[in-house]
Amino acid sequence: MLAAIALAAAFANPVLPADFSDLDCIRSGNRFYAITSTLHCSPGMDVMESSDMVDWQVVGHVVEDTSVFGDDWTWKRMRRYGRGVWAGCIRERKGLFYCYFGTPDEGIFVATAKDPAGPWTPPHKMAFFGRGWDDTGVLFDGEKGYLAVTQFAAGYKTYVFDLTPDGLEVIPESQTLINEGHGREANKLYKWNGTYYHLYSEVEGGGRRLMMARAESPKGPYFERRILSHPQREADEPNQGGFLVDDAGNWFFFTHHGHGQWYGRAASLLPVTWIDGWPIVGKPDEKGVGTMVWNPERPVIKNPVAPRSLPSGFLSPEWAWNHAPRREKVRLTESRLELDAFKPLRNGDFFTVGNVFSKRSWRNATNEFTVVLDILQMTEGQRAGICHFGGTTSEFGVKMENGKKMLYRKDSGAEEINLGEISESKIRLTTSWGLDGRASYSLPSSPNFKLSTLDFPLYALTWGNYRGDRVGVFTYNTRGESGTAVFSL
Numbered sequence: 337m338l339a340a341i342a343l344a345a346a347f348a349n350p351v352l353p354a355d356f357s358d359l360d361c362i363r364s365g366n367r368f369y370a371i372t373s374t375l376h377c378s379p380g381m382d383v384m385e386s387s388d389m390v391d392w393q394v395v396g397h398v399v400e401d402t403s404v405f406g407d408d409w410t411w412k413r414m415r416r417y418g419r420g421v422w423a424g425c426i427r428e429r430k431g432l433f434y435c436y437f438g439t440p441d442e443g444i445f446v447a448t449a450k451d452p453a454g455p456w457t458p459p460h461k462m463a464f465f466g467r468g469w470d471d472t473g474v475l476f477d478g479e480k481g482y483l484a485v486t487q488f489a490a491g492y493k494t495y496v497f498d499l500t501p502d503g504l505e506v507i508p509e510s511q512t513l514i515n516e517g518h519g520r521e522a523n524k525l526y527k528w529n530g531t532y533y534h535l536y537s538e539v540e541g542g543g544r545r546l547m548m549a550r551a552e553s554p555k556g557p558y559f560e561r562r563i564l565s566h567p568q569r570e571a572d573e574p575n576q577g578g579f580l581v582d583d584a585g586n587w588f589f590f591t592h593h594g595h596g597q598w599y600g601r602a603a604s605l606l607p608v609t610w611i612d613g614w615p616i617v618g619k620p621d622e623k624g625v626g627t628m629v630w631n632p633e634r635p636v637i638k639n640p641v642a643p644r645s646l647p648s649g650f651l652s653p654e655w656a657w658n659h660a661p662r663r664e665k666v667r668l669t670e671s672r673l674e675l676d677a678f679k680p681l682r683n684g685d686f687f688t689v690g691n692v693f694s695k696r697s698w699r700n701a702t703n704e705f706t707v708v709l710d711i712l713q714m715t716e717g718q719r720a721g722i723c724h725f726g727g728t729t730s731e732f733g734v735k736m737e738n739g740k741k742m743l744y745r746k747d748s749g750a751e752e753i754n755l756g757e758i759s760e761s762k763i764r765l766t767t768s769w770g771l772d773g774r775a776s777y778s779l780p781s782s783p784n785f786k787l788s789t790l791d792f793p794l795y796a797l798t799w800g801n802y803r804g805d806r807v808g809v810f811t812y813n814t815r816g817e818s819g820t821a822v823f824s825l
Contacts (some may be wrong), residue, residue: 600804
């Protein structure tokens, strides 16, 4: 009986076995909120919500349309792979939520909202910052505010600035260097029991570890430093994240971990043990340094609230465009997506196909993504179907050539595989994969096609551009702007 109770009170990490990178989090009332970077995807900066710290859902986005940053962010140029919206910080002050984040080519931005799910104000560019800054951490201390931010383009120097009273700008002459060293980033500022803490990560001993420094002032000097957790390559280096507290006063650290796997940087919730005034992340070893915990006890939440009601299907906030879309080519409802085809920026390069609509590929024991493709309105030169993309790309769908509609498969770096003519007006396309990240395509509604791995090999999902694999739908036309693909779930 005791064993059963202990089992029921535990949960398994990672709580989000998919790409949820660069986490930060807060508690507001009886809800918990987190943000996660989105890089080249639009909308930008996903906002997540939870009532228990374990079960999370994407509820909105800080930047609804990344085209506000310029054409490099859109289908017109598609130049933000591996860049885009990077690590941010979410904080609440006097009932207003603030999100600070960086884009490595443009600078540091801030947006505000009354509800983390949105709407958020248009991102305001902070005047002091240009290219080469990232990883923001903000502390509101009474009427004052402070911003920690790293200038990665100048040797990873981290500075703290005073914020203006509205929190929208920094006071340049307040700039104070608090930390430097190659690879030091993931800044957060905290104040606990009158002491100021600077959280960051660094590379040491062949991996990334979590560090903390403390001082009597938010701008230092930060004399005392402490290792909060080991690099732990075997646990994918848990490091960047934020602290949360449950209703019983138990502390937790919500963190990403991963270093190049196909599923990206997953999210885990680790217990925190306070030792000599330091929050040690995970299970302390004999030296008081944290180690990974795969099955912690659940947080104590006395009055959990019901999850927020959200749109489903294609309107779910988990979906995003690969760069901001060409919107006049899109018609979208919960169950139906119509995409008008146009030419890629470069024929033969799937990374230059505009209006690809996708979501994260999860690492569960069994995973499946299925859509129904209506091909009646396809025209000569058009391709449409389902896809995977990370460091490499894979297409599975229908192409129209010489007046015929053909099933095909195309992986980057490989020859296109033709699989036969399609006679149906609608076709169900499926991709499925397991823990090993090897995807198999199938046509469950078309028994005439006998697909085998001999002539139809599995596709190995990949990491690339600081992202794990994404799965989605697409259409394009190698010859011009004609044809429509209709997808339904």
